[in-house]
Amino acid sequence: QYLEATRTELAVPVNDLLDRASQRSDKMHSLSTLLTQEMDSHFPPYGRMQMPRPADCHTSALQTPNDKEQALQVSESDLMSLARSLLQAWVDPLAVLSTSAITLPHPSKSSISSKIQELQEHSKSLGDGLDILSGKMGPSAQAISFLPYTGGTDLGQDRVTILNKFNFLLSCLRRDSHKIDSFLKVLRCRAAKLQPELC
Amino acid sequence: MKKVGEVVLLWLLILFIQNAAGEGYSPPGKPTNISCRSPEKETFTCWWKPGSDGGLPTTYALYYRKEGSQRVFECPDYKTAGKNSCFFSKNVTFVWVNYNITVVATNSRGRAFSDPVDIDVVYIVKPNPPEEVVVNVTEDKDWPFLQVSWKPPKMADTRSGWITLFYEVRLKLENKNKWEEVSAGQRKTLQIYSLRSGGTYEVQVRCKPDHGFWSEWSPSSRVKVPEYFPQERSMWILIVVFAAFILVIFIWMVYMNFHSVKRYLLPPVPGPKIKGIDKQLLKSGKSEDIFSSLVVSDFPPTTSNYEDFLVQYLEVYVPEERELIMDEGKDLQDDSFKTENSTCDNDSGRGSCDSHTLLTDKGGGDKEDGQQSDQEGSQAEADTKSQEEALEEELLACSHENLQSSNISNEKEKVKSWPSLFSPLPQYSLSPVNRPNPPKTGQQHCLSDSLFTPNSMPSYFTQPGPSTRKGFRSNYWECSFDHKQSHPLHPQSAAHEHLQAQNDLNTAHVDYMGAPLDVHVLNVRPSEYVEVQRVSVEDGVLLHPISPSQEDSRTLSHQTEDYSRVRMVNNDNGLLLLQRDAIEEEKSMCPYQEDVVSRASITPTLQNSVTGINTALPILDEMAASGYIDTATMFGLPTH
Secondary structure, three states, rough: HHHHHHHHHHHHHHHHHHHHHHHHHHHHHHHHHHHHHHHHHHHHHHHHOOOHHHHHHHOOOOOOOOHHHHHHOOOOHHHHHHHHHHHHHHHHHHHHHHHHHHOOOOHHHHHHHHHHHHHHHHHHHHHHHHHHHHHHEEEEHHHOOOOOOOOOOOOOOHHHHHHHHHHHHHHHHHHHHHHHHHHHHHHHHHHHHOOHHOO | OOHHHHEEEEEHHHHHHHHHHHHOOOOOOOOOEEEEEEEEOOEEEEEEOOOOOOOOOOEEEEEEEEEOOOEEEOOOOOOOOOOOOOOOOOOOOOOOOEEEEEEEEOOOOOEEEEOOOEEEEOOOOOOOOEEEEEEOOOOOOOOOOOOEEEOOOOOOOOOOOOOOEEEEEEEEEEEOOOOOOEEOOOOOEEEEEOOOOEEEEEEEEEEEEEEOOOOOOOOOOOOOOOOHHHHHHHHHHHHHHHHHHHHHHHHHHHHHHHHHHHHOHHHHOOOOOOOOOOEEEEEEEEOOOOHHHHHOOOOOOOOOOOOHHHHEEEEEOOOOHHHHOOOOOOOHHHHHHHHHHHOOOOOOOOOOOOOOOOOOOOOOOHHHHHHHHHOOOOOOOHHHHHHHHHHHHHHHHHHHOOOOOOOOOHHHHHHHHHHHOOOOOOOOOOOOOOOOOOOOHHHHHHHHHHHHOOOOOOOOOOOOHHHHHHHOOOOHHHHHHHOOHHHHHHHHHHHHHHHHOOOOOEEEEEEEOOOOOOHHOOOOOEEEEEEEEEEEEEEEEEEEEEOOOOOOOOOOOHHHHHEEEEEEEEEOOOOOEHHHHHHHHHHHHOOOHHHHHHHHHHHHHHHHHHHHHHHHHHHHHHHHOOOOOHHHOOOOOOOH
């Protein structure tokens, strides 16, 4: 509702900002998907955990919609808040991943490392854009849930542990980046009254 | 006994039957290839590939667990999606949740478990193909194009932004096999141009979510393109116009540069020129005159009258500006003289005149240089130069208003004023100064040397006999200047005039004398060759300009031939003329190409000239009373 009020006044800029933000989140998710695929290409399956437990992600505490009906019922401000919270929650883990990628016992570690760096850049610029957007949407949009990363800077001692942890973090990142992307795209279509052809 | 046998038989039968019944039966094989897809991120379906059934009816069951929970659920719907499938409805479908799915095959013999599969619904989205694909051909007859439009699959909720779809269109001609694919982004319409006239196209559309799989292609929509022409025709018109434009420009450029192009393609061939042939004469068409000049009738000279050889030709430089002053007869020289000199005093010979035609350095340096240069270069003129010098001096004398025409003594003094020029130096050539200007003249000069042999000259030159020479009171110039003394010249005046008429140059200017090379360079005077027409009694020499052409003063070396050089100036009266052969070497210096020709023609006269010079010497002694151009009484070598 708040967004609607602002939408009429600042419809064009918000819409454009949302469009650009969703494009950046789209790019982030694509990068994380490539990363998991690259990890799996050389990772011996037997050494891998049977199932990465996304429920153990450090962001699992954040309540997010699980289906479309739930998602469409969330307000714009909440959607924005969720997106920003998730984005913020990954700043530290991305740094840990970046440093670990350099010494990762993996043949594609240089490619992985560069992708992670790119992720960090996108995350930074997306965060700045969302800060601006949330400023236009009101205080509830600017609220961020604090989701600390407690995994520490060290991923492990032995190769299997390190790789497992790395994989696990990447899977969590893949999902959370998809969530951010989905929320922003829903927001984009909600604000796109002037450009209905995109939605 | 019988009972035991029956029991054994029965027992065997039962065993046999049991065996037969268990044969080929086995537990089912493991189901494989579990794949799940969600068309709209709200439901999903999983399919598996059953293994062997072991010969027995086998049932399949799909069980799943959701992440974070150990509770096992079974597939709620095995039918909707067909055989060996499991359909998850909206109620049981959750996004951003991992499903662990296992399929179990069961038959009476046993079970088989498939490998578990983890899926997240958001990663397995494969939408249905786009619907309501409409293809239209626009009504534009000249430029028809296809208008394709479609709708997203029904179940995909793109309105709310839950799903973001990208579309792709492909088309091909009906009878071809190659598809052309065009991306349409998130739009739902597309225009296709560049159609083949009269062709029939098949059009298909498909879509893909932002993070998912491509849908299947929609069913083909056929459309026929009407026939059309103007498009191609206008293109040809454009091409023709453009080509014509370029052609016009090209022709214009060739036209502008026609001469340079022509010169490049057909370089001008230097035409041969023969020395001694007067172009004007050629044009006049008098072949007799032309060829007569070529003929050396007296060669070898039959007469021992060496006096004939005394006719020598002196080159006289005339300033450029005087060229035009081609009056008949004497006036010409007068004008030339007058205009030329500026600050000559009465008794000044050439050397003392401040004329620019004179040596720039009136000191001996130039003269010496001139002499030296003469030695090197085209000093052929020297032969006649002595005569010419005398002539020139005479001319100078004439040019000076207060010049005393008959002042041969002055001439003598004048000569003395150029000691370096005339006296001690053995070789004295005047030629450097008298460089004929243009090659033409030079050639003519050179050639004229050969041409104007003493014998051949008579028509043009008077060959003064000794008596007449002496009777020649003053040289020609003097007479002309003062309008006096023209009488002695009368006999030859006609010849002179004739000669003069041929001259383009004003012969009066005698500055050429001994001018050093650089002076020569300064003076772009055409040099004229004068023939000693007559030797006056008082050591005067009548000089006639011989050559009609002007020579570039810069061209030093050309008239080397036939010039007699002033060898030395006797105390009294003479200039010792160098023999021609001495100058021969300089013949090669003749700059003009044609000189070669002329040289060849001149050589025969060398011998003559030599003799002529020898004979001339005594005469010189006689004549060079004033030391001036009296030496022009030199005879001899017909240079020009």
